[in-house]
Amino acid sequence: MTRIKICGITRQEDAQAAVDAGADAIGFVFYAPSPRAIAIDRAWDIVRGLPPFVSSVGLFVNAEPDWVREVLATVPLDLLQFHGDETPDYCSQFGRPWMKAIRVRSSNDIERAFSVFAEARGLLVDAFDPALYGGTGRAFDWSLIPRQRPLPLVLAGGLDSVNVADAIRQVRPWAVDVSGGVESAKGIKSAEKIRAFINEVRSVGKTD
Template sequence: MKVKICGIRTVETALHAVQCGTDALGFVFARSKRQIMAQEAKNIIETIPEHIWKVGVFVNEDSAEIKRIAESVGLTHIQLHGDEVPADYQSIGLPIIKAVSVHSPKDLEKIDAIEADYILLDSPPTEYRGGNGSSFEWNLVKAIGKSKKNIMLAGGLDPENISKAIAKVNPCMVDVSSGVETNGEKDLTKIKDFITNAKNPGEEEDYDNKNL
């Protein structure tokens, strides 16, 4: 299982996540309590091994501005977390992750029409488009990863529930931000536990069949 730790703002956190085995790091350039400036992101990215994804998270940003930031800081992937049409951002020249907020089964109907390298299933937005710490009903997307190999999962994940989420949805990658924080700051112990539990989920008991 591949893991993305999002909302990175310090070198210490980035290097710790890498040491623990993360596959991707996310940098939020959109308005957020985890927003980072381009120069800060560049300083961190310069310390990260080449094989780690450096994902820039944007919300309804102009494609030219995203391309400028991507080239200046060294991003490898673009995450679109707003109302964007991915086709409008192909000129950036980087793999695109498109977030989809899951409210109901109807939200899943639009997935097939999305032209993106990866689809990120996330919980409905609150004040910000992502990273709000709430999960959605995983039964809505049960085992979707078995039929679609580019599904990423986010929304309310944490070290305690990640194994169950993986067993339920079967995504190719899981994405966490607030679930590895304490008092709004990244918690190094939670990052380690999350990555360990995601990559070694063990035997999971299906919640739907418990106590029947």
């Protein structure tokens, strides 16, 4: 079964909609330039209301270590997601499980990341944009993703209810990660779009 993360949560009602629809994980963006950035106290309010077995994930981009520690001092995140140019040593210093995101230009990018970030819990693959660290709203060429994967692979980038089932059939990822594809506006999720997305993910395997 493909796992599902709804990222860029900024409101309690959006987190609840994701939980009610069956999301496995909720993502919070601790990166000020993002339109989906969230304050520490608001993230804490949302995380403390999550039920058992729904994971909380914190996304950081080239953050100062003290900022990550400040977030962790208040918000009990289950997993850290590093979306910038972080090194393995940087990612490992916080005593929490972590996942590395990479922006894909070639299959070599993915092969190299599997080797360099071997201690990660997983590798997230996203579309490349020279000006953005994720959140592009664009898909990339999924044929670049290798079939042999030493780590669980999380597929992101331009996913929505229209294309996610085909993406899963083609890529067979461990999980999918969506943000803009389930929004009514940047940072504002649509409960209807969340339900449609998750229903499409769950449909794969029942008929395939």
